Amino acid sequence: MRGAWRSRNLLAGGAITALMVLIALVSLVWTPYGPTQIDIVHRLATPSAAHPLGTDLFGRDELSMLMAGAQSSLSVALIAVIVGAGIGVPIGAFAAARGGVPDDLVMRACDLAFAFPALLTAVMITALAGPGAINAMLAIGIFNIPVFARITRGAARGVWGREFILAARAAGRHDTAITVLHVLPNIAAVLLVQATIQFALAIVADAGLSYVGLGTQPPQPSWGRMLNDAQTFIWRAPLLAVFPGLAITFAVLGLNLLGDGLQDLLDPRVRRAR
Amino acid sequence: MTGYFLRRALVLLSTLLAASLVVFVVLQVLPGDPAALMLGTGARPDTLAALRHHLGLDAPAWLRYLRWIFGILRGDFGISYTYNVPVAELVRQRSALSVPLALLAIVLSTAIAIPVGVFAAARRGSVRDAALMGAAQVGVAIPNFWLGILLILLFAIHLPWLPASGFPGWGEGLWPGLRALILPALALALPQAAILARVTRAAVIETLGEDFVRTARAKGLTRGAALWRHAVPNALIPVVTLIGLQFSFLLAGTVIVENVFTLPGLGRLVFQAIAQRDLIVVQDLVVLLAGSVILVNFTVDLAAAAIDPRQRRPGA
Numbered sequence A: 001m002r003g004a005w006r007s008r009n010l011l012a013g014g015a016i017t018a019l020m021v022l023i024a025l026v027s028l029v030w031t032p033y034g035p036t037q038i039d040i041v042h043r044l045a046t047p048s049a050a051h052p053l054g055t056d057l058f059g060r061d062e063l064s065m066l067m068a069g070a071q072s073s074l075s076v077a078l079i080a081v082i083v084g085a086g087i088g089v090p091i092g093a094f095a096a097a098r099g100g101v102p103d104d105l106v107m108r109a110c111d112l113a114f115a116f117p118a119l120l121t122a123v124m125i126t127a128l129a130g131p132g133a134i135n136a137m138l139a140i141g142i143f144n145i146p147v148f149a150r151i152t153r154g155a156a157r158g159v160w161g162r163e164f165i166l167a168a169r170a171a172g173r174h175d176t177a178i179t180v181l182h183v184l185p186n187i188a189a190v191l192l193v194q195a196t197i198q199f200a201l202a203i204v205a206d207a208g209l210s211y212v213g214l215g216t217q218p219p220q221p222s223w224g225r226m227l228n229d230a231q232t233f234i235w236r237a238p239l240l241a242v243f244p245g246l247a248i249t250f251a252v253l254g255l256n257l258l259g260d261g262l263q264d265l266l267d268p269r270v271r272r273a274r
Numbered sequence B: 001m002t003g004y005f006l007r008r009a010l011v012l013l014s015t016l017l018a019a020s021l022v023v024f025v026v027l028q029v030l031p032g033d034p035a036a037l038m039l040g041t042g043a044r045p046d047t048l049a050a051l052r053h054h055l056g057l058d059a060p061a062w063l064r065y066l067r068w069i070f071g072i073l074r075g076d077f078g079i080s081y082t083y084n085v086p087v088a089e090l091v092r093q094r095s096a097l098s099v100p101l102a103l104l105a106i107v108l109s110t111a112i113a114i115p116v117g118v119f120a121a122a123r124r125g126s127v128r129d130a131a132l133m134g135a136a137q138v139g140v141a142i143p144n145f146w147l148g149i150l151l152i153l154l155f156a157i158h159l160p161w162l163p164a165s166g167f168p169g170w171g172e173g174l175w176p177g178l179r180a181l182i183l184p185a186l187a188l189a190l191p192q193a194a195i196l197a198r199v200t201r202a203a204v205i206e207t208l209g210e211d212f213v214r215t216a217r218a219k220g221l222t223r224g225a226a227l228w229r230h231a232v233p234n235a236l237i238p239v240v241t242l243i244g245l246q247f248s249f250l251l252a253g254t255v256i257v258e259n260v261f262t263l264p265g266l267g268r269l270v271f272q273a274i275a276q277r278d279l280i281v282v283q284d285l286v287v288l289l290a291g292s293v294i295l296v297n298f299t300v301d302l303a304a305a306a307i308d309p310r311q312r313r314p315g316a
Helices: A002-006 A008-029 A062-098 A100-114 A118-129 A133-160 A163-170 A175-211 A223-232 A243-266 B002-029 B034-039 B045-055 B061-073 B087-122 B127-141 B144-158 B174-208 B211-218 B223-260 B266-275 B279-307
Strands: none
Touching: A008 A062, A008 A243, A062 A100, A062 A133, A062 A175, A062 A223, A062 A243, A100 A133, A100 B002, A118 A133, A118 A175, A118 B223, A118 B266, A118 B279, A133 A175, A163 A175, A175 A223, A175 A243, A175 B144, A175 B223, A223 A243, A223 B144, A243 B127, A243 B144, B002 B061, B002 B279, B034 B045, B061 B279, B087 B127, B087 B174, B087 B223, B087 B266, B087 B279, B127 B174, B144 B174, B144 B223, B174 B223, B211 B223, B223 B266, B223 B279, B266 B279
């Protein structure tokens, strides 16, 4: 584990991500003000001791809203990744175990899914199925399925060629048992790195959806929605258009650094390409 | 090369057909009867039936799919339910904004990323390399729509140089139109450039370690000549492939960024069409966008195969 301490990416990324999770958790029980508490008298206030980041157009405390925003942003992204991995990993593992026609079919289906710009299709799904956090999770999650299917299949095929798999087969183990007992543990590192990357992408996608009004619905605060509201008042309160974006960037940066650091730590053979 | 081309072309055609089928099926499954939405809640059943017949909605699904596909092949994308004009006409008008915007963003992103990536690779390990890659790491994390808002704050409000929103069209000449596209194109291009610069750097560093670069140096080429004539061209294939892949992100990005700058492009059209349940427009636009992603990736694969024969192997 000495390598872990040397990796600045891992440290910085881990610290930022932990901070974000902590903020989201704290916001469940405490925020400086109620994140939905309206105070018209003090609307669009500049930062002060009472409101460290100022207030929005309804006089809601910006800091409290940002903290509560972490909650919805992280939970939407987390569930989107769980949906994607939960369906994509078994599909990819199945394709790798079977090979042949099922494998080809799964890979063609993935190619097809990648032809649809993910965010555009998420926009379409949430708009037609009804805006809201749940549909946003599903719409983003659907586009994580082919990502996880493809990476699982690629990594698993590498493992299937190894001698210990042959030994397990010779011992009469079933494909499913080999996949669960031998293949998945060997590709867990790759999947973890990918999950971190997808988590970051999901945060951006969620922010984009709520910016255009299709994600988490008011009064539950979300970073994307806050940016949209701020744009209306950008001449009077420019800072309101800065803070939520900083929060998104910070969260995504932390996860990307964590992903890079994990990749270096868990699998030094894989060159860092992204 | 001909065999490779034919094989890829067959895959291209089947992918396009499958994509159109997926779009059609998804829009059938999702709720919302266009005829009912057009007429409102108080519509009489016989009026509704007449309109459904007029729109061809009473035909069985497979027939509607075939009509749609053969229409597209003839250049007939159907009639918009809300605008009552051919969808092809709407797409043509809106493309006059979205296509130049996307092209400008790709050009900007490539023009920034390749020099930065090559520079950082040539001076890897230096302070300047670390600074550039640190900036790229942050750049990757910035969502393009927020960057758009920041650019509006800086260059439209703080420094009133460029318009904050809107598009005057190309009627008044090139510059007024181009002026309106600079900030949105930058918002799209910079995060893409950050990713591309990192990949370029990694690819160039890898080729710099190859024997042919050492040979080039050994035969007396300067570091710069070995870099630009031997290492960079050989590093370009992953870079070109990535530019192709980024096209899809760019299209999705324009959908949001056009909203940030209230630009009347294809992205805004998608939103309006969805909001008004103008499903034929949604269906056409999604299939057009997916089709263009498939075509761009096909072209990129062909370009890679033309540059590097190793890419022509099946499965490569």
